[in-house]
Amino acid sequence: DSGVTQTPKHLITATGQRVTLRCSPRSGDLSVYWYQQSLDQGLQFLIHYYNGEERAKGNILERFSAQQFPDLHSELNLSSLELGDSALYFCASSVDDLSPLHFGNGTRLTVT
Amino acid sequence: AQSVTQPDIHITVSEGASLELRCNYSYGATPYLFWYVQSPGQGLQLLLKYFSGDTLVQGIKGFEAEFKRSQSSFNLRKPSVHWSDAAEYFCAVGAGSGYALNFGKGTSLLVTP
Numbered sequence: 001d002s003g004v005t006q007t008p009k010h011l012i013t014a015t016g017q018r019v020t021l022r023c024s025p026r027s028g029d030l031s032v033y034w035y036q037q038s039l040d041q042g043l044q045f046l047i048h049y050y051n052g053e054e055r056a057k058g059n060i061l062e063r064f065s066a067q068q069f070p071d072l073h074s075e076l077n078l079s080s081l082e083l084g085d086s087a088l089y090f091c092a093s094s095v096d097d098l099s100p101l102h103f104g105n106g107t108r109l110t111v112t
Numbered sequence: 113a114q115s116v117t118q119p120d121i122h123i124t125v126s127e128g129a130s131l132e133l134r135c136n137y138s139y140g141a142t143p144y145l146f147w148y149v150q151s152p153g154q155g156l157q158l159l160l161k162y163f164s165g166d167t168l169v170q171g172i173k174g175f176e177a178e179f180k181r182s183q184s185s186f187n188l189r190k191p192s193v194h195w196s197d198a199a200e201y202f203c204a205v206g207a208g209s210g211y212a213l214n215f216g217k218g219t220s221l222l223v224t225p
Contacts, residue, residue: 002155033212043202043215056212090155100146101213103155 003027004104006091012110018079021107025072025093031055032074033094033101034066038087049074081111114139114205118216125193126224133188133219135177135203144206145186146213147177151199159201162186173197198223 003026013019025032034046036059045058049068060066063081068074078085088108092101117136125131137143144163148156160171167179177188186203200220204213 002157004155035215042217045212045214048212058212092156100158100161101156103148103157105153105155 002102002104004029004091004093004102006089006104006107008107009105010108010110012112013081014112015081015083017081017111018077019081019109021076021078021089021091021109023074023076023091023093023104025074025091026102029093029095029102030072031094031096032068032072033092034060034074034076035090035092035103036087037090037106043090046076078109083111085109086111114143114214116203116205116214116216118201118203118219120219121217122220122222124222124224127195128192131188131190131193131197131221133201133203133221135186135188135216136184137186137203137205138184139205142181145177145179146204146206147171147175147186147188148202148204148215149173149199150202150218156202159188193221193223195223195225197221 005024007022030051032049036044046060047066048056052068066076088106090106092103115138146161147159150156159175160169162169162179200218202218203216206213
């Protein structure tokens with residue numbers, strides 16, 4: 001158990017809808033990262049937050065947004081969903097910029 | 113930008129045999145290198161990491177990796193594979209600050225009796 005909690009584990013929704021994925025980092029970890037894992041693209045970095053502030057953006061679509069709250073949990077919002085957004089979305093956390101990432105078990109999103 | 117290539121999509125080894133998974137990176141400076149393992153339905157677990165210093169790095173579960181700057185490689189090895197090692201293995205490179213990792217496509221390991 002990595003200590004990173006992601007909810008829900010599975011999500012099935014229709015095209016055009018909006019969903020919110022939630023991540024609770026390990027106790028004491030200030031950094032939260034979001035990754036998308038799909039068969040064709042592999043693991044893609046989406047966005048990084050540190051202590052509530054956005055630190056870096058990767059291949060994140062404009063339809064996607066994220067935030068980290070004062071209690072350090074994070075949410076990834078996906079809107080106007082398309083079939084191609086179906087993927088595993090992972091959250092990872094670390095204590096600081098020099099510490100390894102600890103991954104949650106992911107949220108599997110299926111867009112129908 | 114830094115990138116990682118894992119040339120082998122699938123590898124099959126017999127239980128008890130040795131294992132080497134290949135990873136090549138592209139990065140101008142000394143990279144931060146990692147190996148992660150992903151079991152079905154699970155998140156990624158860190159096996160080992162290289163930041164600097166000794167180029168032979170020991171990790172968990174009996175794994176080790178060697179950083180070779182001249183070959184831009186960071187291959188993962190294990191002397192004797194167990195059936196429980198069957199999983200997807202990912203090599204990743206990071207540039208430091210912000211620690212956003214670039215992952216390879218992964219190598220799927222199958223262990224036969």
